[in-house]
Amino acid sequence: MTASRLRVAVSPLRRDVSRRRSADALPMVDAVVAVLRPEEPLHCLRPAAITAAARSFVEAFEGRTLYAVKCNPDPRVLAALWRGGVRAFDCASPAEVALVRQVLPDATIHYMHPVKARSAIRTAWHQHGVRDFAIDSEAELDKILAETGPTEELGLIVRLALPKGNAALDLSGKFGIAPEDAPALLRRARGVTARLGISFHVGSQCADPARWSAAIALAGDVAVAAGVKLDMLDVGGGFPVAYAPEDDLPQLGAFMAEIDAGAAALCERLGDLAPAEIWAEPGRALVAQGASVVVQVQARKGDALYINDGVYGSLADAGSLNWRFPLRPVRRTDARLRRFTLFGPTCDSLDRMDGGFWLPEDIAEGDWIEIGQLGAYGATLRTAFNGFDRGQLVEVADAPLLETPGYAIA
Ligand SMILES: *Cc1c(COP(=O)(O)O)cnc(C)c1O
Numbered sequence: 280m281t282a283s284r285l286r287v288a289v290s291p292l293r294r295d296v297s298r299r300r301s302a303d304a305l306p307m308v309d310a311v312v313a314v315l316r317p318e319e320p321l322h323c324l325r326p327a328a329i330t331a332a333a334r335s336f337v338e339a340f341e342g343r344t345l346y347a348v349k350c351n352p353d354p355r356v357l358a359a360l361w362r363g364g365v366r367a368f369d370c371a372s373p374a375e376v377a378l379v380r381q382v383l384p385d386a387t388i389h390y391m392h393p394v395k396a397r398s399a400i401r402t403a404w405h406q407h408g409v410r411d412f413a414i415d416s417e418a419e420l421d422k423i424l425a426e427t428g429p430t431e432e433l434g435l436i437v438r439l440a441l442p443k444g445n446a447a448l449d450l451s452g453k454f455g456i457a458p459e460d461a462p463a464l465l466r467r468a469r470g471v472t473a474r475l476g477i478s479f480h481v482g483s484q485c486a487d488p489a490r491w492s493a494a495i496a497l498a499g500d501v502a503v504a505a506g507v508k509l510d511m512l513d514v515g516g517g518f519p520v521a522y523a524p525e526d527d528l529p530q531l532g533a534f535m536a537e538i539d540a541g542a543a544a545l546c547e548r549l550g551d552l553a554p555a556e557i558w559a560e561p562g563r564a565l566v567a568q569g570a571s572v573v574v575q576v577q578a579r580k581g582d583a584l585y586i587n588d589g590v591y592g593s594l595a596d597a598g599s600l601n602w603r604f605p606l607r608p609v610r611r612t613d614a615r616l617r618r619f620t621l622f623g624p625t626c627d628s629l630d631r632m633d634g635g636f637w638l639p640e641d642i643a644e645g646d647w648i649e650i651g652q653l654g655a656y657g658a659t660l661r662t663a664f665n666g667f668d669r670g671q672l673v674e675v676a677d678a679p680l681l682e683t684p685g686y687a688i689a
Contacts, residue, residue, distance in 0.1 A: 305676040312573055312609050312647050320588040320670040321573040322658050326359040328679050329569035329654065331687035333363025336518075336565055339535050339685070342557030345369040345389055347516050350562030350655045351570070354382045355674065360565060361386070369516075369560045370409075373399045380407045391478070391560065393419060393438045393454045400426040413438050413478060415456045420468060434474035436513055437465055439501060441494055447484035447519075447600065455479065458497060462505035469507040476511030476554065477501065483563060485517040488529055488537040495541030499548050509554040512545065514538055518564035520683040522652055523603045531564075531685025563655035568679035568688060570654035572670075573609065576646045582619050584642065589623010589630040591664040593657040594650070597621070603634035605680040609647035614639035625665040651680025 308323050315321065337344050345367040346360050352375060357368075361383055368383070370376045371392035376399075379386050390403050393415035403409035404427050411434035414420050420435070427433055440455030456464055461477075469475050477498045481490040491514055502509055519528055538557070546553040572593050578585040590598030597604060617640035623630035638648065661668055678689050 305674050308571070308573065308649055308675050308677050309609055311673050311675065315671070317573060317647070317671065318575055318587065320592060322593070322670055322672040323571045323573060323649070323675045323677070324353070324355055324672060325569045325571075325654075325677060325679060325689070326355060326362075326674055327676070327689045329356055329359035329566055330363040331689050332568055332683075333360045333365050333565050335531065335686040336559075336561055337364040339531050340559050341535075341539065342559060343367050345391070345513075345558055345560045346565055347391075347560050347562030348375045348379060349659070351566045351657070351659050352378055353658070353672075354378070356566055356569065356654070357382045359569070363565075365565070367558075369562075370403075373402055376403050376407050376409060389413075389434075389436075391436070391438075395419070395422070397422055397426060410434050411436060411474065411476075414464070414468070415440075415454055417464060417467065420464070420471075424471060431473055433472050434476070434510075435468045435472040436476040436478045436511065437461060437468060439477055439479045439494075439498060441479050441481060441497065444482050444485065444487075444490050447482070447486075449482045458501050461501045465501070465505040465507055469505075474510040475507065476513050476556075476558070477509060478513030478515055478558075478560075480515035480560070481517045483517050484519045486519045486528055488534045490517075491534060492537040492541035492544075495538070495545055499545045502545075502549055502552065506552070508552045509549070511556045511558055512542060512554045513558040513560065516560040516562045516564075518559075518561050520564055520567040520652060520655070520686075521681045522605070524605055524681065528684055531683075564683070564686070567652045567655035568681070568683065568686070570657060571649050571651040571677075571680060572653050572657065573647050573649045576642060576644055576648065577624070578644055579642065582617060583622060584619050584636075584638075584648075585622045585624070586648065587624050587667070588650075588670075589621070589625060589667075590632065591625050591627070591630060591662045592623060592667060593653055593661055594621075594623065594632060595660045596656060597632035597634055598623075598629065601632075601634045603636065604653065605651040606636060606638065607649050607651075607680065608639055608642060609649055612639045612641055614641040616640070624667045627664075649680070
């Protein structure tokens with residue numbers, strides 16, 4: 280294979296993103312590495328794996344699936360999700376709103392950040408056709424009404440704060456209204472909105488399905504206290520994916536069963552006031568398996584490997600959170616495995632990944648290593664610190680390095 284035959288995906292996206300691209304037109308990771316011999320991180324996007332994961336989720340979830348764009352905003356990712364049946368997008372900034380509108384003109388966009396600049400509300404409403412907004416305070420409601428003026432079209436979703444749970448990444452400390460304050464906000468919002476919902480986020484990478492039913496029960500308490508009709512219940516994101524090979528996660532179906540049971544109990548409790556629609560905002564679960572990064576070993580000192588990507592690049596969660604990602608050497612070798620610590624390329628001593636990475640003991644300078652499950656919060660968190668923000672992106676046909684129970688992989 281020659282370099283010119285490689286599909287290095289830097290071409291502008293076609294507008295007709297519903298056309299399904301056949302994966303067999305794309306190269307395999309090993310072939311790309313053999314030709315490019317990359318000395319900078321090589322990002323390998325697996326559009327078919329993203330489409331497959333999206334389809335699994337959309338089919339398993341009996342409501343509207345909103346993809347949380349912050350997780351990976353690459354236009355090729357958005358297009359792959361669309362092909363998998365995702366039609367609604369959870370945006371949190373003016374740039375995300377504009378991007379989704381440009382890439383997917385027919386998408387429904389929901390503005391789910393509970394604290395927005397006035398100009399962000401204004402452009403979303405007037406230029407991009409956004410009609411649904413999250414709020415967690417009376418002040419935010421005032422801001423939205425000031426920008427939209429009197430309208431019959433506004434949708435409002437009140438974000439509820441949850442008690443700290445057992446997700447890997449807790450998201451309740453920053454946003455959300457306290458359950459005791461929520462009924463007053465819901466009553467006031469009901470008077471000015473065409474569609475009213477309650478949302479929450481159990482925390483990212485949450486492996487306990489019961490957290491969703493508990494949160495739905497709390498939403499029920501708030502709804503009973505408010506005594507107003509709800510139109511939507513939004514169960515947020517947080518659905519986990521496998522990272523370390525020994526991760527033992529419940530099937531996707533177990534999360535859906537808890538949500539269904541919680542929603543059924545809620546409807547029973549609320550009667551005529553129960554919401555007719557249920558929404559979810561998955562990010563990580565739809566895209567994590569959809570990208571990997573091929574790094575090169577630039578030096579070895581004992582069991583320390585100095586590689587060309589790190590915590591200021593696409594491996595942030597391998598640093599502060601000590602996460603282990605699945606990995607494999609690109610070169611074939613039968614050497615026994617040994618535990619390595621990885622160091623990123625910047626001069627900062629925090630640029631160190633200690634989770635324990637098992638690689639062949641003969642790994643050496645110049646070897647390439649593919650690190651998987653980096654489609655979510657990977658490349659999107661890259662910084663330009665120390666000048667190490669370069670790299671290429673290719674679309675590949677390979678299956679993901681690891682399978683998450685309940686999701687199709689390609
Ligand atoms: C980040 C975020 C999501 C997505 O969370 P995941 O853990 O990636 O599924 C969904 N909703 C909101 C409001 C978020 O901030």
